[in-house]
Amino acid sequence: MEELIKKKVVVTGIGSITPIGNTVEEYWRSLVLGKNGCAPITYFDTKKYKTKFACELKNYDSSVFFNKKERRKLDPCAQYGIVASEEAIKNSGINFSKEKRERIGVIWGSGIGGLLNLEESISDYVYGGKYPKFSPFFIPKMLIDITAGLISMNYGLHGPNYATVSSCASSSNAIVDAYHLICLGKADIIVTGGSEAAITQSGIGGFNALHALSTRNEDYKTASRPFDENRDGFVLGEGAGCLILEEYQHAQERGANIYAEIGGVGLSGDAYHMTAPHPEGIGVIFAMKSAIQDAGIQCKEVDHINSHGTSTRLGDIAEIKAIQEVFHENIHNININSTKSMTGHLLGAAGAIEAIASILPLTKGIIPPTINLFHIDKNIDPKINLTPNQAIKREVKISICNTFGFGGHNVCILFKK
Numbered sequence: 001m002e003e004l005i006k007k008k009v010v011v012t013g014i015g016s017i018t019p020i021g022n023t024v025e026e027y028w029r030s031l032v033l034g035k036n037g038c039a040p041i042t043y044f045d046t047k048k049y050k051t052k053f054a055c056e057l058k059n060y061d062s063s064v065f066f067n068k069k070e071r072r073k074l075d076p077c078a079q080y081g082i083v084a085s086e087e088a089i090k091n092s093g094i095n096f097s098k099e100k101r102e103r104i105g106v107i108w109g110s111g112i113g114g115l116l117n118l119e120e121s122i123s124d125y126v127y128g129g130k131y132p133k134f135s136p137f138f139i140p141k142m143l144i145d146i147t148a149g150l151i152s153m154n155y156g157l158h159g160p161n162y163a164t165v166s167s168c169a170s171s172s173n174a175i176v177d178a179y180h181l182i183c184l185g186k187a188d189i190i191v192t193g194g195s196e197a198a199i200t201q202s203g204i205g206g207f208n209a210l211h212a213l214s215t216r217n218e219d220y221k222t223a224s225r226p227f228d229e230n231r232d233g234f235v236l237g238e239g240a241g242c243l244i245l246e247e248y249q250h251a252q253e254r255g256a257n258i259y260a261e262i263g264g265v266g267l268s269g270d271a272y273h274m275t276a277p278h279p280e281g282i283g284v285i286f287a288m289k290s291a292i293q294d295a296g297i298q299c300k301e302v303d304h305i306n307s308h309g310t311s312t313r314l315g316d317i318a319e320i321k322a323i324q325e326v327f328h329e330n331i332h333n334i335n336i337n338s339t340k341s342m343t344g345h346l347l348g349a350a351g352a353i354e355a356i357a358s359i360l361p362l363t364k365g366i367i368p369p370t371i372n373l374f375h376i377d378k379n380i381d382p383k384i385n386l387t388p389n390q391a392i393k394r395e396v397k398i399s400i401c402n403t404f405g406f407g408g409h410n411v412c413i414l415f416k417k
Helices: 024-033 068-073 076-092 115-127 138-142 146-155 170-183 201-209 217-222 248-253 282-295 313-333 347-364
Strands: 009-017 104-109 161-164 189-196 239-247 260-269 304-306 335-337 398-405 409-416
Touching (some): 009 024, 009 248, 076 115, 076 189, 076 239, 104 170, 104 347, 115 201, 161 170, 170 189, 170 260, 170 398, 170 409, 189 347, 239 248, 260 347, 282 313, 282 409, 304 347, 347 398
Parallel strands (some): 304 335, 304 398
Antiparallel strands (some): 009 239, 009 260, 189 239, 398 409
16 A cells, blocks of 8 residues: 655745734734733623623724625624735735636634624514514624635635634634645645634623633733733633645745744544543643654754643643643743733634744744733742743744643644744
């Protein structure tokens, strides 16, 4: 039997719209400066809610990107995904007219999808009078897979096209699926990433009911504080991130700019609890070990880990335990950070924007900080470098991005310079 030769996969384009920047350039600048994206919620009256703040997008005007007819058809979740994908495709320099479009796919992730559309439509139904009236766009706007479909329609891309759903790991799973399909020769290029727009009444109310969100209303600017002794939950964010993944030979032949190579990936399940992580980080250990083995490297070669680091009591400690178990004494040579301290938690889109925050240190030689880190949790070894409060300059050759989701879904992506 002929041995399968795995193709090399590289990142040739990036795009994002986040609470701390509406383009990759703005996002990266804010990350390096340690900019906080948290502010009081403006989308609805929060008087009856335990949490009154979030990481909303700033200065986002949908009319800049979409006409009135398009806005009627698109939930913000899809809008954000299209905006990020347009930037990434432009950034990649791909000329689709010169490509085999059946060899170009779209794989997109979201944990919740069109929540605002669902919320508003049900409200209209309940309070709309005797006869229920639903928009013909009600179902399409709600579907998680619609963003992948719309991106493919915008560019006439006929390759693999679908969505991934694994809670907060959704966009990381999308990236992994895209990577695997290119490795197997099923596509030359895949537009991948994820989007989320869950800062709504039901989104805030639902996560409040889970006791997952910070309620630090009087000090919201420092509410997202991963690894800090006094953290009290995560801060909800919104936006999208997009990566253009490409087969290496194909990228070389068209003279593409290459940001990074995906060296390896790891996937696992906690098999433990609906919302809580395994306290010893068992699934996370499996995922990180798998990514390192897949990349064919040694633990001592890893320079940077962009942690899942949500600012929850259980999650932060479980992840650090897992990192310690995988890297042992090498952990002290790694810069660990959590960019959620600045962006908040973008749920299904987190993996995509954090992949970008893991890739750019490879080319920029700078690792963004974990802000709001005032007193490191007493259960964390103080010698571990959590990159507190200020970015540091460092050559980075290998960067790991960790993403985990409710249900025990764990994804680890290893990027190489």
